Amino acid sequence: MNYFKKILRFAIPYRKFGFLNIFFNILYALFSALSFAALIPMLDVLFKPEDKVYKEPLYTGFSGLKDYLQEYINYLVTSYSGDDEMKGLILVVGLVLVLFLLKNIFNYLAMFFITFLRNGVLKDIRNNMYKKVVDLPISYFSEKRKGDVIARITSDVLEIQHSFLSVLELIVREPLTILFTILIMFGISAKLTIFVFLFIPIAGMIISRVGKSLKKKSDRVQREQGEFLSIVEETLGGLRVIKAFSAESKFYQTFAKSTNRFFNFSNSLLNRKNLASPTSEFLGILVIGVLLWYGGKMVLVDQTLDASSFIAYMGLAYNILTPAKAISKATYGVKKGNAAAERVLDILETQNPIKNPKSSQSKVTFENCLELKNVSFKYENDYVLEDFNLKVNKGHTVALVGQSGSGKSTIANLATRFYDVNKGEILIDDINIKNIKKKSLRNLMGLVTQDSILFNDTVKNNIGLGKEGATHEEIIEAAKIANAHEFILELPDGYETNIGDSGNKLSGGQKQRLSIARAVLKNPPIMILDEATSALDTESERLVQDALEKMMRNRTSIVIAHRLSTIQNADSIVVMHKGKIIEQGTHDELMKSAKNYRKLVEMQNLA
Structure with a gap:
């Protein structure tokens, strides 16, 4: 009863x-x-x-x-x-x-x-x-x-x-x-x-x-x-x-x-x-x-x-x-x-542990920096990150590199509040992200992942997901920045072409460029790229990398990289191992003084 x-x-x-x-x-x-x-x-x-x-x-x-x-x-x-x-x-x-x-x-x-x-x-x-x-x-x-x-x-x-x-x-x-x-x-x-x-x-x-x-x-x-x-x-x-x-x-x-x-x-x-x-x-x-x-x-x-x-x-x-x-x-x-x-x-009746604050901060702009302060996090029993500290200044590109399981993607999940930290805090302009409404926080961020998640809909609607009420001209402009406009025009119905379940009518590079166009249309101040080029062939990677560089211009970016050739121009490269930072600096600095990063680069060059 x-x-x-x-x-x-x-x-x-x-x-x-x-x-x-x-x-x-x-x-x-x-x-x-x-x-x-x-x-x-x-x-x-x-x-x-x-x-x-x-x-x-x-x-x-x-x-x-x-x-x-x-x-x-x-x-x-x-x-x-x-x-x-x-x-x-x-x-x-x-x-x-x-x-x-x-x-x-x-x-x-x-x-x-x-x-x-x-x-x-x-x-x-x-x-x-x-x-x-x-x-x-x-x-x-x-x-x-x-x-x-x-x-x-x-x-x-x-x-x-x-x-x-x-x-x-x-x-x-x-x-x-x-x-x-x-x-x-x-x-x-x-x-x-x-x-x-x-x-x-x-x-x-x-x-x-x-x-x-x-x-x-x-x-x-x-x-x-x-x-x-x-x-x-x-x-x-x-x-x-x-x-x-x-x-x-x-x-x-x-x-x-x-x-x-x-x-x-x-x-x-x-x-x-x-x-x-x-x-x-x-x-x-x-x-x-x-x-x-x-x-x-x-x-x-x-x-x-x-x-x-x-x-x-x-x-x-x-x-x-x-x-x-x-x-x-x-x-x-x-x-x-x-x-x-x-x-x-x-x-x-399942309670969502990631709750909106009762009284949200009215300030939801991004002016200075994104900071992870003494962050510890575990999915189940073992900590993936422990006392982790990272500061990303506005307009800078910070790249995260390291072996699988070192905690790189976890940082993307925590910054977007897909998960909440167990200890420590994540701050945007010294405001804890737990005090910002989830929608307001995610409006500050764009996400491009390794797996291009697209929907069984038209090209136009997939890109348009990035911005509510976007005009056709804005969608075309975003597609041009993402190097997607030309291949879209070659599709049977152009921007009105249905791309099938999960975009299976498109190649991997085409799907990724649509994901980038979607993020470009959103035009967020912070961009998170989670191994966005790792699954692509050389030609697709060149087009996608070019699109990413255009998108990241004058924007704060956190880049999780598998291919190290794609992050050599980053302002700061963070080398991670088992949830800790073991090396940090520019590409040139790390190649001169740090053995772990240099070893990773040499292994990839050899490959």
Whole structure:
């Protein structure tokens, strides 16, 4: 119920549809019971034509209400039909048909309004989940599989709609249908109703035992679905490698094992769920059987109940079965939905450790320097940086070099606040970046990474991501600075060409130049280049390097370099080893006096 309450808060904006649904459900429940009660006068007309009432009956109190209503309807039918019995029959049949028609109209209207609520909640949960996924730090996704996150946004949310939100349809309608039906049943025969309802708690206990393990089984199904979606996502991302190493069968086996587990879990879940309907139906028919025996005895032997009332009573008793079955199915639905809701709320309620400051610094310009002061950081157990200090003055280019794992890319992640430092602080103009709003901080920085991250969209929209509302002329200018304009014009539709998933219609050098154009369009005061040329051939590297030099002119830059030939003009080169600075200076200074940097240069030249 706790998960159910948390999901229900998404229904608040759609509460007017909920109230309309409740209103029409009340009318549906009332007319559902009345439509069966109206059978009594029709049966009286058919079976007891001699019992016509010519004089309007007198109301004698609540205890005689049933007889009063029966006689009053009989009186109205007699008044209308006179001696023509078919006329009276047509009237009663018409009354029953009108009641059933109204019942179904109200049912449709109730379903019509709840549809807006259900789909609205579905939309809002998905929007909130997407917003949360985008907001959560990168560290969160190093622990979660992408396919699992996709499964939560798609199938888990859909499961909530099918299970939890279907309960909203039943929460008023079915209990009220049962309530109104029972009231009329009591009106017809209190003795018979009390006798029948002695059996209902026993039936309820049997049904609840069937659904006990549904949540656990459903949770296993949902988790396994996330697992094979992750395998699909990884397969599509690494298809070239899989084909190159002829690993198709290995990945197929992994996928088949996951779908086989999903098959077994789903069978177990659905078989348990499918047991609910026949169990509840059989128990319902069992109650009807007892009712036929005891009620028949009251009509035939005791003669305390007339035949027409008993037939209508049987209709009312059967009328309880459908809502009782629906409530039974809804109970299973809630148990199944609990597992999905738990997985959805796990994301929605995850706290982002990288928070915006409550009162942000109004100053968000960059005037003097970016400084890392006594910074220590670890991803898991071991520190990647320890007591690290670095100062980057405005307008200067600082290059970071060193072996893989020395902490170079970590500095880029910390400066952009993709991660927060464990100790120490990062300052921009003596302001701790934790006191600057994340959006304001990242507006000061441009990022070009080794992997050109592009989107399945046009060239224009990929570059335009760098600046909201950029004009076509600004996009062209950025592309020219990035040496991308010429190859863009050669594309089938120029700037309107769709570049495919992850830009796979372009070469590595072309993708990188689009990434640079995007950063140029943003025009930030601080540029971070994370091994921006390491994956390129010589010709592409020359074009990209030229584009980078144009972009870095009169700009503060932190360059993480793999190819040392690209950073010889840097104002300062920082040589790193295991999270510490071991050498620092210009290219010429380091070549003369420092052995580590010189050794790295000589090794690359030799290569």
